[in-house]
Amino acid sequence: MKQPTILILGGYGNTGNLLARFLLQESRASVILAGRNKAKADSAAAELNHSFEGNRASGLALDASDPQALVAAIEGSALLVAASSTAQYAETCARACLSAGVDYFDVQFSAKKVKTLRARSVEIKNSGRCFITEGGFHPGLPAALIRYAATQFDEIHTANVGSVIQIDWAALDIAESTVIEMAGEFSDFDMHFLQHGRWKKARMDIVMDTLKMDFGAPFFEQNCMPMWLEELRPLPAMFPTLKDAGFFVGGFNPVVDNLLLPLLMLIVKIAPQKGLKPAGNLLLWGLKRFSRPPYGTRLKLEAEGLKNGESARLELLLSHEDGYVFTAIPAAAAILQYLDGSIRKPGLFTQGEIVDPKRLLEDMQRMGIVLQA
Numbered sequence: 001m002k003q004p005t006i007l008i009l010g011g012y013g014n015t016g017n018l019l020a021r022f023l024l025q026e027s028r029a030s031v032i033l034a035g036r037n038k039a040k041a042d043s044a045a046a047e048l049n050h051s052f053e054g055n056r057a058s059g060l061a062l063d064a065s066d067p068q069a070l071v072a073a074i075e076g077s078a079l080l081v082a083a084s085s086t087a088q089y090a091e092t093c094a095r096a097c098l099s100a101g102v103d104y105f106d107v108q109f110s111a112k113k114v115k116t117l118r119a120r121s122v123e124i125k126n127s128g129r130c131f132i133t134e135g136g137f138h139p140g141l142p143a144a145l146i147r148y149a150a151t152q153f154d155e156i157h158t159a160n161v162g163s164v165i166q167i168d169w170a171a172l173d174i175a176e177s178t179v180i181e182m183a184g185e186f187s188d189f190d191m192h193f194l195q196h197g198r199w200k201k202a203r204m205d206i207v208m209d210t211l212k213m214d215f216g217a218p219f220f221e222q223n224c225m226p227m228w229l230e231e232l233r234p235l236p237a238m239f240p241t242l243k244d245a246g247f248f249v250g251g252f253n254p255v256v257d258n259l260l261l262p263l264l265m266l267i268v269k270i271a272p273q274k275g276l277k278p279a280g281n282l283l284l285w286g287l288k289r290f291s292r293p294p295y296g297t298r299l300k301l302e303a304e305g306l307k308n309g310e311s312a313r314l315e316l317l318l319s320h321e322d323g324y325v326f327t328a329i330p331a332a333a334a335i336l337q338y339l340d341g342s343i344r345k346p347g348l349f350t351q352g353e354i355v356d357p358k359r360l361l362e363d364m365q366r367m368g369i370v371l372q373a
């Protein structure tokens with residue numbers, strides 16, 4: 001049987017390279033590592049071929065902004081994975097997939113990208129293609145965890161997911177495009193969460209709508225801010241008894257949180273396009289200069305509801321020392337479900353709403369995520 005090929009845009013980047021590793025480890029698929037630097041793509045592919053049998057990795061020079069090159073590159077592949085900081089080219093990628101008859105998966109966090117894909121959702125469905133957006137850690141996992149929690153109650157009432165991500169940014173090589181993309185997303189940070197059955201925009205003045213969550217040692221209790229994720233949108237319709245829910249994110253470090261992020265927002269407000277690069281560089285400088293150990297990534301679910309007529313509570317804590325591994329593992333676990341056909345169907349979906357959450361958690365643990373219930 002012919003094994004599928006997956007073209008990974010950003011395949012030699014931090015997320016893309018780890019994702020390629022997990023896909024080679026967990027499946028028989030071949031991967032094409034694509035990006036604008038052919039030498040980096042080839043050398044990353046050679047490293048993977050050294051680690052995994054079958055010579056299943058190859059490198060390719062490809063710019064996501066080039067529509068013809070994209071179509072030519074993905075023809076013959078089953079899936080295009082956008083693990084690149086190319087959310088601004090979502091339209092180009094979507095059109096290329098539709099024209100070449102290839103499915104689509106991305107790990108990008110971008111409201112504009114979601115809007116772009118939503119505008120094509122009917123065409124995606126009618127063409128029989130499966131598009132999965134907002135894959136990875138966050139976006140990607142919070143709605144899946146809440147859907148899992150719902151299976152553990154007779155009635156679910158509350159389900160909050162929080163995260164701590166402490167990364168040694170100074171040790172990382174991050175593409176300028178990624179830094180610019182991050183600045184763009186922080187500049188219009190959406191802070192909606194579900195309160196008493198209605199979506200509410202968080203207040204950040206005297207009455208701060210933050211959530212305190214205890215992530216255990218070494219991070220302990222953290223003050224987390226609401227962060228809207230597209231995958232949360234369908235939850236109230238899926239679970240009408242769910243009245244309070246959301247995703248809440250912990251801070252980077254005090255200098256970035258209290259000084260540089262407000263400054264970044266101001267810069268991008270004054271100069272929406274030209275300000276992105278200096279704002280992004282300021283953010284990266286702050287992350288590299290002021291991030292301190294302990295490093296690690298945690299995702300916690302706290303849910304409440306009714307079970308057998310009595311109040312019940314569920315807590316899950318997922319952890320990994322490396323934030324990028326914690327991004328690649330859920331994306332790989334979701335793609336495994338796509339590859340075996342169990343979740344593949346025509347249309348546009350978020351990872352959080354389409355995956356089988358129980359199997360996702362099991363596969364993630366096999367790949368190295370630690371789960372404490």
Ligand SMILES: NC(=O)c1ccc[n+]([C@@H]2O[C@H](COP(=O)([O-])OP(=O)(O)OC[C@H]3O[C@@H](n4cnc5c(N)ncnc54)[C@H](OP(=O)(O)O)[C@@H]3O)[C@@H](O)[C@H]2O)c1
Nearest residue numbers: 010013014015035036063064084085136137138139175178
């Ligand atoms: N869902 C989650 O949990 C999660 C977590 C972390 C990151 N992310 C997202 O993942 C994406 C990648 O982040 P990262 O930190 O892994 O970035 P990174 O290490 O900086 O890698 C970015 C990759 O994108 C490639 N790229 C950039 N522009 C391109 C273009 N025009 N055409 C083709 N390739 C291009 C870069 O290669 P060249 O510049 O050489 O072309 C590089 O390989 C971002 O969108 C980020 O927001 C999601």
